[in-house]
Amino acid sequence: GCASLSVDSPIVLLGSAVSASCTVRAERCGGLQRAQIHIAWLLDSEPLAGRQQHGPAGTELSNLTLPHFNRSQARLWCLLQWNGTRQRVAMAELRAGYPPAKPSNLSCMLNLSDYGLTCQWARGADSLPTSVALKCATSRAQREAGAALTGCSPRDGRHHCTVPRRLLQLYRHMEIWVSARNALGTAESERLRIDPMDVAKLEPPALQSIEPLPGQPDCVSVGWRAARSSAHMELQCELRYRSPEEPAWALVPNISEAAQPALRLCGFLCGTRYRFQLRCRRPSPGAYWSEWSPGKEVTTQEKAPAAR
């Protein structure tokens, strides 16, 4: 073509210098004579002055330096006057920004309906086009060989995505981290070392029956079942109960799956109406509680009249 524009680096750190050079080959510019060539510059629509000089092999040259380029995105134009009109003869797209910020607060949750592992994280604003991927390394060999695979990629601009079951390894530790890359560098989050099963979000258990115990007015028998999707699992559950008068819930912690199908509890006031709810989680660090089960209510027996 008539002119070509070269830039030392089209993507730079915000505020750093950019040098550009526009080379014009008069003989290819619609009959323009070399002497008539006056090279002008525009940064988007802002006129700038370059240093024009004769270039090699009959070309005309103009150099331009932008000492502190700080627009996230701009178009640098090289122009000529021709037949009384301003002609745009070359263009370069410039970008400025920062390497990606380090993603943080990575957390993941396994959905037991489809066994997809949904992870989310916090990320700074992107100054440049940034590609983000959630990386997974299952085996130690994979980790050491740096052959992590991409579990999923968030859709544009989002800070979460879901690793499908087929890329997961259950009941064994995996390393998971977020990798963000743009033209100026790459940043990786802390590595999460988890067994996906340990971060499963359980379905709530079911309170099937709560019956007063004959002859023990201050005791009840709580019949309960873990959800079908966690029927095979080790569980750590907790029961809460409250009578309408009491402001706060009382809590019975550390109920294991072995306590099925029924749990005997005592210490209740007689002849009092209580409301019960149960929830469960995996007995592992970082586990998520299920929602509370639907409530169930019972009135404990009146105290038997003392034999006179």
Add this chain to the structure above:
Amino acid sequence: GCASLSVDSPIVLLGSAVSASCTVRAERCGGLQRAQIHIAWLLDSEPLAGRQQHGPAGTELSNLTLPHFNRSQARLWCLLQWNGTRQRVAMAELRAGYPPAKPSNLSCMLNLSDYGLTCQWARGADSLPTSVALKCATSRAQREAGAALTGCSPRDGRHHCTVPRRLLQLYRHMEIWVSARNALGTAESERLRIDPMDVAKLEPPALQSIEPLPGQPDCVSVGWRAARSSAHMELQCELRYRSPEEPAWALVPNISEAAQPALRLCGFLCGTRYRFQLRCRRPSPGAYWSEWSPGKEVTTQEKAPAAR
């Protein structure tokens, strides 16, 4: 295997006869002797009696006829006694029903936001697995060559689907019909011969201004614009107006797109508040009215005092 079950036809008209034959090869049945073979039948869980006989090449054969098979779906089992236990050795799935009912009441509407043509129809209940497709023939050649293409297929059980723009031919007639097929036959709806543009559902026009006309107290000028998505179209619009006292709307029909940007109307009472609304459609048979535009109100001028 030990036994094989053949059925003259696994899918039959409801109530018609079904014949089946179970062939047992003793030598492949876990050491069973031919003399010990007693073939039994189950239709789902209902025992049935077959006619057992010696078959060719040392096989044992049992034939069964169901004179009036009228279950929409059933499993026919062939069983043997073996080591004192009942053994299921062969199975065939039977179905009964009717050819598909003829789809009817086919109608289509073009959505101007994505130019998808959504068609809907009425269909009888399906007694058998039925595949339904909306067929489109664009050119005469395609029609004659019977080379209609499938515009879309409704999702399971639904009676509507949308033909994407890339399969449509705008501004020219297409033939569209519904084809339903199951194991017992095919049924086709009436053919709809339409230009998709003629059944476009238009966005409502915009009433931009309604001004009394100076010196003509019984007239107003109605400024209006067709919606952007129909700015290029031939239109048939109608205006309705009403003053709060009047129970019914008065109607100004057959307003064409040429009446833009303003329409002059007379015959209004002086000094009266009127409410106006406008709607448009394609000037073609089967066209759909747009919704009414948002209303606009104006009070006509008082009559000028007669000169004494």
Add this chain to the structure above:
Amino acid sequence: PLPDDVSGDHDFQLFLRKSLEFGRKIKGDVAALQDVVCETFQLCQEEELWLVRQHLDVPAAPLERCQRPGFEADACLEQLHGGLRVLAHSLGAVRELLPAHADLVERLQLDAANLSSNIQQQMEELGLPLVTFPPEGPGVLPAVASRFHQQVGSFFLLRNFQRFLETALRALRHLAR
């Protein structure tokens, strides 16, 4: 040439009215795409790009049989049919330059190809022979070097398309009279 009595033929008149409306729709979408090119690439003024234009051979579809003195109805319809096919095909290159507007470009391609096939079917129904050449090449902008030249190429392609449609609509209006 067109049969003499065709101009009064209802079907032909309906074809012309529909083609006029379709042409107006396409012209509106081309104008919308020109706005996108102006906003996205800062390429808005044709006279600023004449120099670069000399190094691009952006094909323009010929329509001289749709304008005086060479006006000839059937030849004009044939040029409309051929030109729309070339322009529809060449928009593929524009689509790659404007991924965020791929829907608008695709719709434009579908509409241009659709109008072209409508014309073809109408000519076949009138018993007029129609020679159709498959549009060749990857798209309008042969291996041009820089992104800038491709962007300028897309600018001129759309301008040529706009002018093609203006001439086409004039010819169709003349036929409809």
